[in-house]
Amino acid sequence: MSTLLEVSGVSVSFDGFKAINNLSFEIGPAELRAIIGPNGAGKTTFMDIVTGKTRPDEGDVLWGEKSRSLLKMNESQIAQAGIGRKFQRPTVFEDQSVFDNLLMALKKDRAPWKVLFYRETAEDRARVGELAEEIGLADQIGRKAGELSHGQKQWLEIGMLLAQEPRLLLVDEPAAGMTLAEREHTTDLLKQAARTRAVIVVEHDMEFVRRLDCRVTVLHEGSVLAEGSLDFVTKNQQVIDVYLGR
Amino acid sequence: MRQSFVAKNPSVLVFLACLGLFTLGVSVLSEGMGIGLISTSFVKTLGKTLCLCLVAIAMDLVWGYAGILSLGHFAFFGLGGYMIGMWLMYARTEGIVAASLSNAEIPPTPDELRSAIANQIFGVVGSSDFPAIWVFAHSLPLQLALVVLVPGLLALVFGWLAFRSRVTGVYLSILTQAMTLALALYLFQNDSGLRGNNGLSGLQNIPGAEGVPQSVISVWFLWASAAALGLGYVIAAFVVSGKFGSVIRGIRDDEARVRFLGYSVEGYKLFVFTLTAVIAGIAGALYYPQAGIINPKEIAPIASIYLAVWVAIGGRGRLYGAVIGAALVSLLSTWFTGGRVPDLPLGFYTVSWVDWWQVLLGLSFVLVTLFAPKGIGGLFDLVAGRRAPDRHGADLGPDPGALREKEAER
Numbered sequence: 001m002s003t004l005l006e007v008s009g010v011s012v013s014f015d016g017f018k019a020i021n022n023l024s025f026e027i028g029p030a031e032l033r034a035i036i037g038p039n040g041a042g043k044t045t046f047m048d049i050v051t052g053k054t055r056p057d058e059g060d061v062l063w064g065e066k067s068r069s070l071l072k073m074n075e076s077q078i079a080q081a082g083i084g085r086k087f088q089r090p091t092v093f094e095d096q097s098v099f100d101n102l103l104m105a106l107k108k109d110r111a112p113w114k115v116l117f118y119r120e121t122a123e124d125r126a127r128v129g130e131l132a133e134e135i136g137l138a139d140q141i142g143r144k145a146g147e148l149s150h151g152q153k154q155w156l157e158i159g160m161l162l163a164q165e166p167r168l169l170l171v172d173e174p175a176a177g178m179t180l181a182e183r184e185h186t187t188d189l190l191k192q193a194a195r196t197r198a199v200i201v202v203e204h205d206m207e208f209v210r211r212l213d214c215r216v217t218v219l220h221e222g223s224v225l226a227e228g229s230l231d232f233v234t235k236n237q238q239v240i241d242v243y244l245g246r
Numbered sequence: 247m248r249q250s251f252v253a254k255n256p257s258v259l260v261f262l263a264c265l266g267l268f269t270l271g272v273s274v275l276s277e278g279m280g281i282g283l284i285s286t287s288f289v290k291t292l293g294k295t296l297c298l299c300l301v302a303i304a305m306d307l308v309w310g311y312a313g314i315l316s317l318g319h320f321a322f323f324g325l326g327g328y329m330i331g332m333w334l335m336y337a338r339t340e341g342i343v344a345a346s347l348s349n350a351e352i353p354p355t356p357d358e359l360r361s362a363i364a365n366q367i368f369g370v371v372g373s374s375d376f377p378a379i380w381v382f383a384h385s386l387p388l389q390l391a392l393v394v395l396v397p398g399l400l401a402l403v404f405g406w407l408a409f410r411s412r413v414t415g416v417y418l419s420i421l422t423q424a425m426t427l428a429l430a431l432y433l434f435q436n437d438s439g440l441r442g443n444n445g446l447s448g449l450q451n452i453p454g455a456e457g458v459p460q461s462v463i464s465v466w467f468l469w470a471s472a473a474a475l476g477l478g479y480v481i482a483a484f485v486v487s488g489k490f491g492s493v494i495r496g497i498r499d500d501e502a503r504v505r506f507l508g509y510s511v512e513g514y515k516l517f518v519f520t521l522t523a524v525i526a527g528i529a530g531a532l533y534y535p536q537a538g539i540i541n542p543k544e545i546a547p548i549a550s551i552y553l554a555v556w557v558a559i560g561g562r563g564r565l566y567g568a569v570i571g572a573a574l575v576s577l578l579s580t581w582f583t584g585g586r587v588p589d590l591p592l593g594f595y596t597v598s599w600v601d602w603w604q605v606l607l608g609l610s611f612v613l614v615t616l617f618a619p620k621g622i623g624g625l626f627d628l629v630a631g632r633r634a635p636d637r638h639g640a641d642l643g644p645d646p647g648a649l650r651e652k653e654a655e656r
Contacts, residue, residue: 051506079508091503093496104492110509112517116490164508 002065004029004198005083005168010049010059011222019045020056021222029167032194034209034230035202037219038243043202044088046219047170051085052078064167080110084166088173090153094146098137098156101145102128105160128163135159136185151182158189169199175208187211206230218243255483257566262476269472276468278461289464290536291580295573296471297533298556300478302572303565304522304529305553310562311486312518313498315415318404318422319526320549321429322397326527327534327544328433329396331446332380333389334535337453339366340384370444377439393531394524401523402516409512409519414501426547433542445541449534464536471532475569478525482565485521494518495563555611561623570622579603 007025011018020042027033037043048054050061052075061070063081070078079085092101106124109115132138135155140148145156154174161169171190175183190212193199203209209216209230216233218225220242226233233239252259274280276289284292301323308314343362347354354362365374382388408421436442452463485491496504497511505511534540553572560571581587582603590597599606618624 053502074510075502075505076508076510079506085506087503091500093492093499093503095495095499096492100492103489104496105507112490112510112513115493115509116485116488116517118489120489160507 002029003027004064005050006062006067007046007050008060008062010056010061012045012049012054012056018222020049023059023219023223025217025224027168027198027200029198030194030196032191032199032212032214033201034212034214034216035200035219036204036206036209036216036243037225040221041219042222043219044172045222047085047172047200047202050078050168050170051075051083076110079164079166082165082167083170084161084164084168085170086157086161086172086174088176090150090157092145092148092153092156092160095144097144098132098141098148099128101156102131102159102163105163107163107165131159131163134162135189151178151186154178154182154186155189158186158193162193167197169193169197171199171201173203173205174201175203175205183208183211251484251487255487257564258480258483261479261566261569265472265476265479269469272468273465276461276465278459278463278465286461286464289461289468291577293464293468293471293536294533295576296468296475297529297536298576299569299572300471300475300529300532301526301553302556302560302568303475303478303482304525305557306560306562306565306568307482307485307525308518308522309554309557310564310568311491311498312494312515313501314515314519315419315554316422316519316522317419317547317550317554318426319522320553321426321545322401322523322526323530323533324540324542324545324549325397325400325429326393326530327537327540328440328446329389329392329527330531331449331534331540332383332440333386334449334451334453335367335446336363336380336383337386338448338451339363341453341456342366368441371436371442373437377437379439390531393527397523397527397530398520401520405516405519409515412512423547423550426545426550430542430545430547433545443541443543445539445544446534447539449540450536450538452535467532467536471536474528474532478529479565479569481525485518486565490514555607558611559614559621561621563620564623564626566626567621567623574622575607579607582606 003026005025005027007023010020010023012020023042023046025046035043035046045054049056050070052070052073055071062068063070063083068081070081070083073081093104096104103120103124106127108118108124129138129141132141135158137148137152137156137159140152145153148156158171158174161171174186174190178186187208190199190201194214201209201212203212213230215228216230217227218233218236218239220238225242226236226239272284272289272292275283277284277286278289301319305316305319308316308319340359340363343359343366347359347362360376361374364376368374368376376383382392404422404425408418413421432438433440434443440446450460450463452458455463486494493504493509494514496507496509497514501511504514552575556571556575557568558571559575560569561567582599585600587599589599614621620627
């Protein structure tokens with residue numbers, strides 16, 4: 001299987017504290033992966049490194065068929081290369097409508113000059129409509145995002161990610177603060193997305209991970225502790241010691 | 247479902263109509279063109295106010311929409327004024343010098359003429375040579391190009407340096423203040439080439455229009471200022487109406503998120519910063535011929551802070567708010583500082599408004615910021631019944647049993 005993203009031997013420390021310690025990680029082009037680990041295991045730092053927010057002290061992050069290094073690119077270039085990120089707290093543009101939020105995320109030329117003279121086509125409208133349908137916000141498309149419920153904002157953000165048509169989706173705790181029904185919808189969205197692209201979900205909640213039914217990577221103190229199916233890793237004695245046992 | 251530009255921005259038509267009526271009304275009542283109810287100096291004040299409204303629109307674009315609190319846009323305004331002032335002063339002095347030398351027995355050579363002009367202009371700072379920056383001053387088209395280019399290039403270089411290093415928020419504001427202060431201090435020097443603290447004067451005399459009385463020229467400038475304001479409003483509305491507007495408002499609200507969407511935030515900021523600097527430069531080029539004089543005091547840091555105050559009081563994030571704020575506050579300021587407001591005797595102390603106006607202005611700024619963050623423009627929302635989305639305190643979900651906000655925020 002070819003790899004889409006390859007993180008090899010990456011380390012980063014903040015004021016002497018090693019947040020990531022010689023971490024290596026791979027994911028294929030159409031794969032769903034959950035990353036779990038206790039607080040401070042380096043889950044968010046890992047995402048920061050992949051999306052260009054944090055520069056590692058050593059190691060390399062290679063992307064795509066041509067194995068381009070992501071370390072030389074800034075956040076927006078990485079996003080344009082096809083990596084989308086969803087933050088833990090829903091960050092949508094509250095002052096703007098659901099439609100505008102999705103339209104902004106739609107995969108189009110991002111250069112200021114092009115955007116200035118951009119006028120939406122019927123095709124773009126249809127695409128935004130489809131996305132809204134997919135995330136269950138078709139009725140809310142004209143509302144301001146700030147009026148949506150917490151769960152709806154999470155979906156809107158996932159919808160914005162899908163609109164970017166990324167090849168890799170990084171999702172940070174998508175189920176936080178959701179009701180049971182909302183969680184199920186979220187699981188479906190992520191599973192569906194993973195059919196055509198790579199999806200990495202960082203999650204605390206074991207029930208949610210079980211529902212995702214995918215390979216799991218356990219992080220601990222900045223490196224990979226175990227990797228495999230959820231049943232496999234939960235039987236691992238080390239994992240039980242550092243994480244589940246608490 | 248697709249809407250036209252005007253349908254999306256009904257305020258543009260309303261604004262243009264109001265501006266047109268205002269200009270027509272003032273022209274009819276002016277001394278130069280109409281029945282003479284409005285004095286020439288007041289026509290000039292109104293014309294200048296229109297220019298201030300234009301620079302307020304620029305400020306609103308850069309602050310209210312893109313979230314960059316620039317406290318340096320009056321520097322661009324002043325630079326625009328200096329650029330047009332150089333031509334006005336050169337051309338007028340040339341006319342005077344040529345007239346006086348034409349009586350001489352031997353007609354002057356171009357060199358003699360040029361040095362006589364230099365002597366006339368720079369005698370006051372003890373120099374008789376043209377500084378290098380006056381090389382284009384003889385040509386109106388070139389100086390007009392500089393009105394756009396000088397503020398534009400300064401903003402481009404400054405913005406590139408600042409945004410590239412990701413300077414944001416209050417640090418950027420301080421940096422822009424420093425730029426303004428540095429520019430003003432430089433211009434105060436006699437050898438800066440722009441006559442030091444004397445500035446450029448006599449700008450109200452338009453070369454080639456010596457026979458036209460000021461009362462008529464003032465109306466011409468009123469029209470030009472109104473046209474520039476109308477055009478600036480339409481351009482600004484165009485910039486903020488489409489997806490570009492979405493992106494810059496996104497940058498204002500959550501810069502990192504926009505970056506992770508794949509937009510190069512720095513490029514957008516630089517574009518808005520430079521565009522607004524150019525608009526400010528044009529506004530300045532129309533303002534100072536009406537004011538008649540420009541000196542480095544105009545560029546002092548406080549001027550740019552006033553600009554921010556106008557926009558805050560008028561209501562940032564909406565273009566008509568900026569116009570209302572600039573017009574209202576600058577006209578009130580003229581009224582109060584003009585000494586025509588009766589003093590307020592309190593018995594033990596007499597409030598003289600010339601001194602106390604700034605206290606009043608500062609107080610209203612604080613009150614607006616605290617109690618009416620949307621400014622005067624927010625009144626339109628009250629009328630229209632629009633409200634900002636706010637779910638704080640409510641539970642998060644549409645489903646019963648959803649978490650309360652407190653529980654979800656960990």
